Amino acid sequence: xxxxxxxQLPDESSMPxxxxxxxxxxxxxxxxxxxxxxxxxxxxxSREVLELLGMLQLGDTSLDARLAALRTSPPNSPVNSEHHD
Amino acid sequence: MRQLxxxxxxxxxAHATPLAxxxxxxxxxxxxxxxxxxxxxxxARRQWEHCLLCxxxxxxxxxxxxxxxxxxxxxxxxxxxxxxxxxxxxxxPSHLFYLSGCDLRCAFCIAEANAFDPSRGRVLTAEFLERAxxxxxxxxxxxxxxxxxxxxxxxxxxxxxxxxxxxxxxxxWKSDFYGTPAAFELLHGVVAVYVADFKFGNDDCADxxxxxxxxTAIVTRNLxxxxxxxxxxxxxxxxxxxxxxxFRPIIEWLKAExxxxxxxxxxxxxPRWQARRHAELVAPLSRSEAxxxxxxxxxxxxxxxx
Numbered sequence: 001x002x003x004x005x006x007x008q009l010p011d012e013s014s015m016p017x018x019x020x021x022x023x024x025x026x027x028x029x030x031x032x033x034x035x036x037x038x039x040x041x042x043x044x045x046s047r048e049v050l051e052l053l054g055m056l057q058l059g060d061t062s063l064d065a066r067l068a069a070l071r072t073s074p075p076n077s078p079v080n081s082e083h084h085d
Numbered sequence: 086m087r088q089l090x091x092x093x094x095x096x097x098x099a100h101a102t103p104l105a106x107x108x109x110x111x112x113x114x115x116x117x118x119x120x121x122x123x124x125x126x127x128x129a130r131r132q133w134e135h136c137l138l139c140x141x142x143x144x145x146x147x148x149x150x151x152x153x154x155x156x157x158x159x160x161x162x163x164x165x166x167x168x169x170x171x172x173x174x175x176x177x178p179s180h181l182f183y184l185s186g187c188d189l190r191c192a193f194c195i196a197e198a199n200a201f202d203p204s205r206g207r208v209l210t211a212e213f214l215e216r217a218x219x220x221x222x223x224x225x226x227x228x229x230x231x232x233x234x235x236x237x238x239x240x241x242x243x244x245x246x247x248x249x250x251x252x253x254x255x256x257x258w259k260s261d262f263y264g265t266p267a268a269f270e271l272l273h274g275v276v277a278v279y280v281a282d283f284k285f286g287n288d289d290c291a292d293x294x295x296x297x298x299x300x301t302a303i304v305t306r307n308l309x310x311x312x313x314x315x316x317x318x319x320x321x322x323x324x325x326x327x328x329x330x331x332f333r334p335i336i337e338w339l340k341a342e343x344x345x346x347x348x349x350x351x352x353x354x355x356p357r358w359q360a361r362r363h364a365e366l367v368a369p370l371s372r373s374e375a376x377x378x379x380x381x382x383x384x385x386x387x388x389x390x391x
Contacts, residue, residue, distance in 0.1 A: 028167045033355060037372050041353035043195060045171030047178060047225070062391055065174040073178055073225040 047075065126244035129271045133159050138238055138268045139188040140303045155235070157186040157203040161242035164199045164206030166217055168224040173318055173349050173391045176257060176278070179230045180221035184209070184243075187234040189261050190296040191284065193324070193360040200234045209242055211249035218254065228277070230257035237264040240271050247275070259320075262307040263297060269310045279311040280318045280349075286334030290327060294363060305338060312343065318390070320349040323378050326365030332378050340385045349391040350382055 030049045033041040040058075042049065047070055053060075054067045132138050133148040143153030152158070165183040172179045183196065186203025194200045207213065218229060231243060237260055247253055255277040262281045283304055285291040291300030311317050321335055339346060352375035360366040382389050 028165055033353075033369075035369055035372075039372060041355060041369070042171050043353070043355075044167065044169055047168070047170050050170045062174075065391075066170055066177050069174045069177045070170060070225070073227055075223060075225040 125271050125273075125275060126241070126248045129241035129244045132241055132267075132271075136238075137265050138240055139235070140263050140265055140297075140299070141188055142265065155186050155188045155203065155238045156201075157238045159242065161209040161239035161246075162186075162203060162206035163209050163213070166221075168221055168226045172230070173280070173320075173347070175390070176228060176230070176280075176318075178225045179228050179257060180218070180224070180226035180254070181230045181232050181259075182209075182214075182217070183232050184234045184236050184239050186238055187261075188238055188263055188297075189235065192294050192358060192362055193354070193356065193366055194358045195355065196234065197358045203234070203238075209239075209246050211246045214246050215250050218250065218252070222254070226254065228255040228257050229253065230259055230280075232259040233261075235261050235263070237261075237268050240268055244271065244275065262304045262311070263300070264307060266306075266310060269307060269314065273314050276315050278316045278318065279314070280320055281308055281311060283308070283319050283321050283335050284324075284331075286327075286331035286338075290331055294366075301334075305342070308343065308346075312346065316347075317343075318347045318349055319343070320351060322351040322354055323370050323375060324354055324366065325368060325370045325374060328374055328378055328381075333381065336382055336385045336387060339387055344386070345388050347390045348382065348387045350379060350389055351391075352378070 029044060030046050031041075031043040032049070033043075035041065040053075045066075050063065050067055050070065053063055134146050136143060136145045136147055136153055139155065141154045145151040145153040147153075147157065147159050150158070162185050163182050164185045166181060168178045168180050170177045170179075172181075183199070183206075185199050185201075185205040187194075187200045190201065199205050221229070236243060236258060247256075256275055257278045257280060258272060258276040259280040260282065261284065281304070284295065285300055288298070288300050288302075291297050308317065308319065319339065321332065323332060336348075339348060352370055354370040356367050356369065379389075
């Protein structure tokens with residue numbers, strides 16, 4: 001189906017195996033917004049970004065709770081590994 | 086498709102697995118649950134011929150090329166997947182699969198065009214999902230979370246694909262809760278945790294900002310359905326200028342109807358997509374509004390988990 005309002009991306013399902021991206025990596029980023037009053041907003045937070053913020057010891061209880069959860073579920077591959085196909 | 090062999094009785098036993106074990110990844114669905122899921126996938130495919138998955142109830146024959154308000158066909162497409170750690174603490178790390186296409190048109194949608202154009206992304210297949218899940222596990226993901234857009238409009242594809250995957254982690258279903266009871270019935274036994282986006286506290290705001298009718302009656306009905314099926318987290322993104330008209334009615338309803346439900350309060354609103362069409366949505370949420378809202382939730386003695 002096509003929407004008249006939006007530009008179309010290539011149909012990845014029709015691409016030869018190996019030439020497709022595993023997902024849209026350009027949007028697989030962590031967005032961090034600093035508000036003027038000092039608040040930090042995160043979207044799509046990765047483990048590494050949370051751990052980085054944890055090192056800053058911001059005293060944010062919501063951050064600490066997530067970091068505690070991460071410590072019980074560690075990755076078993078190198079942390080910066082690429083998505084594979 | 087695999088042959089169907091499960092029974093609902095056996096499924097229900099599997100469904101009774103303690104939530105904590107499901108979420109922590111220490112327990113997995115057994116095959117009886119998967120086989121029940123196969124039945125659900127078969128039922129769900131009928132929706133492609135007369136779609137009543139969401140409360141637009143358009144009845145489109147998506148298999149024949151008709152399109153409803155969501156514009157979705159029979160293929161689900163993933164425009165992003167990644168392991169995220171900003172979800173509610175009990176869910177992280179969570180492997181999120183973002184599906185394009187949505188039944189709402191929230192002006193402030195952070196997924197922007199990807200959310201509303203179901204032709205975006207790659208086709209969801211069992212092969213893709215299995216590879217992605219395997220990768221997610223190497224990153225420590227505890228669960229698989231379907232998000233959007235809106236996954237409800239893709240229930241047939243999702244169930245079909247999952248029924249052809251061998252080793253599924255616990256399923257988290259993050260939804261706008263604008264689905265029909267029939268849609269929730271299809272998810273019964275499949276979903277370990279619902280994350281409900283309760284966006285608006287009145288129908289006028291929902292119609293004006295997200296272009297949907299009868300919003301509050303539909304969402305509150307579905308919250309009750311979901312709470313009967315699985316664990317439930319109710320999430321609310323605080324919108325600037327909507328504390329009294331939206332947030333307050335929501336917490337009053339929760340206090341009266343679901344006082345113990347897990348309530349996740351999000352205060353990181355950013356003016357994205359078409360938010361600038363609405364005067365009150367042009368700026369981030371102020372600190373004072375965020376603090377005020379959290380105080381209200383505290384006074385209501387809600388079970389605020391984030």
